[in-house]
Amino acid sequence: MMRTVVAGAALTGAMAAAAWGGAAQAAEIDLRMAIISSENSIYYEDMAKPFADLVAELTDGRVEIEILPAGTVGSVLKLHDAVQDGLIDMAQTTPIFLGTSDLVNAMVASFPTGLGVDSYLPWLYQAGGLELWQEHRRETMGMHALVTSLGPSEFFAHANEPITGADDLEGKKFRTLGNWAAIVEENYGVSPTVVAGSEIYGMLEKGGIDMAEYSIPSENQKIGFHEVAKYIIYPGIQAPAWAFETVMLTETWESLPEDIQRRMELAAELTTHRSLQAMITRDLKALEELQDGGNAFVRLDDAFIADAQEKARAWAMRLAEQAQAEGDDLPMRLAESVFGFQDYWRDNAKYLVMDYRK
Structure with a gap:
C-alpha cells in the first residue's frame, strides 16, 4: 500500500541528496502497481517499467512504483476491482476488461474502425479525450486515471x-x-x-x-x-490504436502533493508518446521478418x-x-x-x- 516515509528518514534522504549535489532523495511515497502480464512482454517493457522509471526520475526519487506482474494479485481481468478493494495502490490495465455494457469503457481506449495512430493522440490531449476519460473514472468508479501508453494497430x-x-x-x-x-x-x-x-x-x-x-x-x-x-x-x-490506463483511487491521487501529481502526469504523457514509438519500431522489424517468411x-x-x-x-x-x-x-x-x-x-x-x- 502507499507509504509515506517518516520525517527522520526523509531528512536522512535530504542530507544524502545534499552530499551528492542534490541528485537524489530518499523515496517518500511507495506505490504498488499491478499489471496484466509477465515481465517478458510489451506491457512490461514498453509501458509499465518506463512509466515507473520516469516517475522516479521526474520526482527525483521521491516516488517509487513497485510493479506486480500478472498472477500477483488475482485475475488480470479484475485489476480495477483490486484497486477499489484496496489490495493494491494502482493498476495499469485496459478499460476493455470492464466489458461493453458501459460504452465509455468499450470505446475510450480503442474502438473498431475508430481513431488511428495519427489521430488518437491529438484527440486525447488536445480535443478533450483525456478529460472525458478522467470524468468517467471519477464519477462512476471513484478513481483517477492516467493514460500511460498508446499501442499501434494490431493485425486483424x-x-x-x-x-x-x-x-x-x-x-x-x-x-x-x-x-x-x-x-x-x-x-x-x-x-x-x-x-x-x-x-x-x-x-x-x-x-x-x-x-x-x-x-x-x-x-x-x-x-x-x-x-x-x-x-x-x-x-x-x-x-486501430489502443491505450492503457493507470488507475488509482481518487483519494490516493488527491493525497499526493500537487507537484508530485504534475510530475506523474508528465511521466504518463511521456510514456504514452514513447511507448507508441517503441512498439512501432519493433513492429516494423517484425513485419520485415514475417514478409520474408512463409x-x-x-x-x-x-x-x-x-x-x-x-x-x-x-x-x-x-x-x-x-x-x-x-x-x-x-x-x-x-x-x-x-x-x-x-x-x-x-x-x-x-x-x-x-x-x-x-
Whole structure:
C-alpha cells in the first residue's frame, strides 16, 4: 500500500541528496502497481517499467512504483476491482476488461474502425479525450486515471484461410473480445471465441478456432501465431490504436502533493508518446521478418472496412442513446467526441505527408 516515509528518514534522504549535489532523495511515497502480464512482454517493457522509471526520475526519487506482474494479485481481468478493494495502490490495465455494457469503457481506449495512430493522440490531449476519460473514472468508479501508453494497430487476424470481407467471416470461429466481438457477431455471422492469450496458439494449430486477433505484430510474432496459421490479415481495424490506463483511487491521487501529481502526469504523457514509438519500431522489424517468411499477407477490402465502420458506429450510437435515455449523457458525449474528431481529422488532415503507401 502507499507509504509515506517518516520525517527522520526523509531528512536522512535530504542530507544524502545534499552530499551528492542534490541528485537524489530518499523515496517518500511507495506505490504498488499491478499489471496484466509477465515481465517478458510489451506491457512490461514498453509501458509499465518506463512509466515507473520516469516517475522516479521526474520526482527525483521521491516516488517509487513497485510493479506486480500478472498472477500477483488475482485475475488480470479484475485489476480495477483490486484497486477499489484496496489490495493494491494502482493498476495499469485496459478499460476493455470492464466489458461493453458501459460504452465509455468499450470505446475510450480503442474502438473498431475508430481513431488511428495519427489521430488518437491529438484527440486525447488536445480535443478533450483525456478529460472525458478522467470524468468517467471519477464519477462512476471513484478513481483517477492516467493514460500511460498508446499501442499501434494490431493485425486483424492470424487465420487458416484468407479473409478479405464479410462473406469470408460468415460462420468463422474468431478469437476476439470486447466491442469487436459484439459487432462481428451481430453483423457478420461470426462466432466469437473468448480464450486467454496462452490458449490461442494451440487452438489455431488444432483447428479449434479459424482465426484469432491478439496484439501488435511484434508481440504476435514472439508468441509464434504465424507458425500455425498461414494467413496474416491486415489492417487491424478492430484495434486501430489502443491505450492503457493507470488507475488509482481518487483519494490516493488527491493525497499526493500537487507537484508530485504534475510530475506523474508528465511521466504518463511521456510514456504514452514513447511507448507508441517503441512498439512501432519493433513492429516494423517484425513485419520485415514475417514478409520474408512463409506466410501470406491478405489485405481487407476497402468496401468491408467502410461497412465495418458504419456498423461499428451504429452499434456505439445505439448504446449511447440507451444510456442517454436512462439519464447518463457521458457515453453520448464520448461517442460524438470520438466520431466527430475522426471525421474532422479526415476532412482536414489531407495536407499531412504520410510515408505509408498501400
